[in-house]
Amino acid sequence: MRVWALPLALLALVACVTQSAAHRRAARAPAIVPMRAAHVDPERLAKRLAAIQPGWPRTRSYDCGRIKCVALTFDDGPGEHTGRLLDMLRRRGVLATFFVLGQMVAADHGPHLARRIVREGHEIGNHSWSHPALTGLSDDGVRRELRRTGELVRRLTGVRMRLMRPPYGATDAHVAREARREGLAQILWNLDTLDWRDRVSEIVARRAGRAKAGSIVLMHDIHPTTVRAVPHLLDTLTRRGFTFVTVSELYERPPVPGREYTERR
Template sequence: MRVWALPLALLALAVCVTHAVPRRQHQHMKVTPIKPATIDPVTFAKRLVSMQAGWPRSRNFDCSKLKCVALTFDDGPGEHTWRLLDLLRSRDVRATFFVIGQMVAADKGGHTVRRIVDDGHEIGNHSWSHPPLAELPPHRVKQELRHTEHIVRQLTGVRMRVMRPPYGSTDEQVAAETRREGLAQILWNLDTLDWRDRVTETVAKRASHAKPGSIVLLHDIHRTTVDAMPKVLDTLARRGFTFVTVSELYGRTPSPGKMYTER
């Protein structure tokens, strides 16, 4: 098949095929079927071309020499995510968003998740319903990851390469499944505890303790976290930090199945 014909073929396939909240309690939720998402066929074709060209497009930062920090946001997209994206765009800052499949499905039209991709941020898999993966049988772990992969790829045309296990719950079984799914496990070395202490000043102070190579854990579903971000960005910028995505932090796409906490 000619290279130029591949996006059109994939587009035709996407049109013809009928496609079959975050919480802090360790409770199991029933995985609900994915409903077909509404997306303009021309837009989807362009995204397929972009995907073939390579995504995400990494900027050239040498984090072995620069003071790099990766800001990561979990559990969205939510009602405050768009405001956060506006702020990051205005500061020319890139981050990594670990999205929950059910939250993506609840964002009608997928406008937020598509903007995350369009603005150059990295997007990662945070499961479908936010269960502790290490407590699930293998087939459920696969289901949690594949449901979210399916809807994100359907809406954006990109293939996620990183994931974050909810609650940091992982083991050898989870590692094996993420390796099969082509996903690196991204944890963190700085937890702002913004989900527990929803105080803007407290979140900003904790995030400012980042060190070169840190992966900072935040949640874009909380208003107080988004409110804290201007101060976080100002403080870390004054300290000479460069804001990068997780893949940019390592200078490459992290290895599937492997666990990362910092550079």
């Protein structure tokens, strides 16, 4: 080898070794890099939820004609205390029915909470958009209140609601007619805890504890006093031998659109 060619040969050897080392590094498992939180597309999430729970609500099988069932229902949310309530119910394995307001679903953490209600197996129902007395509205006004909320919940969760609760329990023939057109049964109650008036947890728990077999219990998840009452009322009703069910489970079949329900007799 000529003297002037020696440096060139050494450079070629170094390049070969460097390329081989780089190739070996590339063949190794890639390093784990922290990922940024991905943007959640509500439309895609709704489709995924609908795909994993066809025919929602998927009810459990209870014979509430033979066992002591009670349906706990919560109105006017989702709000700032709903997440804590969901935590409590999940720890106890209890499912309830939430009658949501469209304007609350649209606000702040509402979309997340509505999706969580559905994801954790609770039943979700329509409580209108802005909580007016539906009996004071025209047919078109009732339709707008129900449809706007229904469309928002369906877009966020993939769920088409089958239940509604008229604000203040105010209903009549034209409200029933519009509910029927929207495919919604009217769910009222036979046990009012009056938690909106008496915001004392002990009083709310004591009233809820008076439930009888087949009762639909009215509460509001927007009040912290109600949420704090839940563990006590669950303990009381459990000791009395009750099984906690959703409204649809209480009747063991989807309630009939337009018809009023207050309890299972």
